[in-house]
Amino acid sequence: AQKVTQAQTEISVVEKEDVTLDCVYETRDTTYYLFWYKQPPSGELVFLIRRNSFDEQNEISGRYSWNFQKSTSSFNFTITASQVVDSAVYFCALSGTSTDSWGKLQFGAGTQVVVTP
Amino acid sequence: GAVVSQHPSRVICKSGTSVKIECRSLDFQATTMFWYRQFPKQSLMLMATSNEGSKATYEQGVEKDKFLINHASLTLSTLTVTSAHPEDSSFYICSARDLGFSGNTIYFGEGSWLTVV
Numbered sequence: 001a002q003k004v005t006q007a008q009t010e011i012s013v014v015e016k017e018d019v020t021l022d023c024v025y026e027t028r029d030t031t032y033y034l035f036w037y038k039q040p041p042s043g044e045l046v047f048l049i050r051r052n053s054f055d056e057q058n059e060i061s062g063r064y065s066w067n068f069q070k071s072t073s074s075f076n077f078t079i080t081a082s083q084v085v086d087s088a089v090y091f092c093a094l095s096g097t098s099t100d101s102w103g104k105l106q107f108g109a110g111t112q113v114v115v116t117p
Numbered sequence: 118g119a120v121v122s123q124h125p126s127r128v129i130c131k132s133g134t135s136v137k138i139e140c141r142s143l144d145f146q147a148t149t150m151f152w153y154r155q156f157p158k159q160s161l162m163l164m165a166t167s168n169e170g171s172k173a174t175y176e177q178g179v180e181k182d183k184f185l186i187n188h189a190s191l192t193l194s195t196l197t198v199t200s201a202h203p204e205d206s207s208f209y210i211c212s213a214r215d216l217g218f219s220g221n222t223i224y225f226g227e228g229s230w231l232t233v234v
Contacts (some may be wrong), residue, residue, distance in 0.1 A: 034221075043208055043228040045161075050223075091160065095223075103223045104151060107161045108161040 002027045004094050006108035013082050013115055019075045021111045023092030029053075034068065034075045035093040035105065045091070050073065082115045089113070120144050121213050124225040130201055130233055137197045138229045140211035147213035148192035152184075167194040167211075199206030201233040 003026040013019045025034065032053045038046040049059065051068055059066045065082045079086050089112050094106040140150055143145045148197040150167040165186050166174040170184045173186035183205075194213075196204055210228040214221065 037225075041187075043210075043230065045210065045225045045228075047225075060181075102221060103149065103212065104163060104166060105212070106163075107224070109160045 002029075002094050002096070002106040004092050004106055004108035006092055006111050008111045009109070010112040010114065013113070015083060015095055015115055015117050016081050017088075019079045019082050019113060019115075021079075021090050021113070023079075023086070023108060024075065025073050025075065025077045025092070027094060029096045029098075029101070031097045033095045033097060033102075035091075035095070036066065036075075038093045039091060039110070041087045041088075046088075048077075048090075050052050079113070082113075084115050085104065087113055087115045114117050121147075121211065121219070121224040121226045123211055123229055125229060126227055127230045130231070132202055132233055133200055135197055135199045136201055136231060138197055138209055138211075138231070140194045140196070140226050141208070141211065142192045142213045142215070145213075145215045145217055147194075147215065148191060149196040150188060150211055150213045152186065152194075152196050153210050153212070155210065162209065164196075169194075196203075198231065201231070203233045207230055208231045 005024045010018055034051045035049040056068050065078045067076045089110045091110045092108040095105050120143050124139045148169045152164045153161040154163045154164050157179050164179045167186045167188040169188045169191050175181045188194040208228055208230055210227045212223050
């Protein structure tokens with residue numbers, strides 16, 4: 001069975017502070033994909049990143065960075081110099097890679113990020 | 118622009134009636150689509166896997182007779198909530214698998230807010 005744990009329910013920061021969102025996952029699959037999505041109040045899911053289990057390199061995209069550590073089954077997400085527009089719920093998700101499981105996402109509970117001016 | 122379109126974005130229906138939500142892939146053929154439900158302040162939960170030309174596969178605990186899924190073409194899956202009740206009020210969102218030459222990708226629709234009164 002797959003499981004994604006986002007232990008932080010809500011994180012409040014002041015603008016320009018950094019914020020790190022934790023994600024821990026469980027899977028019996030030897031290959032899998034990990035995702036992060038942003039969900040603003042309007043509801044749509046904004047894709048942020050997809051990471052293959054084979055690729056443990058950390059990634060940076062603008063103010064966003066991701067730390068994938070297979071040894072601890074974690075895929076943490078950091079927003080540097082946060083802005084008010086970053087306020088949203090962020091979801092970590094996991095998918096298998098087989099024909100049946102690819103794209104079938106197991107989501108974490110989500111972390112609400114509140115950035116105040 | 119959106120590659121997966123979902124309609125309607127918001128719908129209000131009376132208790133006891135049925136409501137249909139459409140999920141269309143615009144630029145690719147999607148043999149497999151997924152339907153998720155999200156209650157307020159909760160995570161997204163997979164309801165079912167929609168397969169073109171065959172019966173949908175429902176997750177445990179999801180009533181297949183209440184949530185009818187039809188995937189009659191390679192670009193359209195529909196979710197019909199039958200005999201809707203207020204407890205069915207939720208955010209419903211679909212995703213589609215694109216197994217194109219550029220790589221496997223998942224696209225989400227914009228989501229549909231259902232309110233049953």
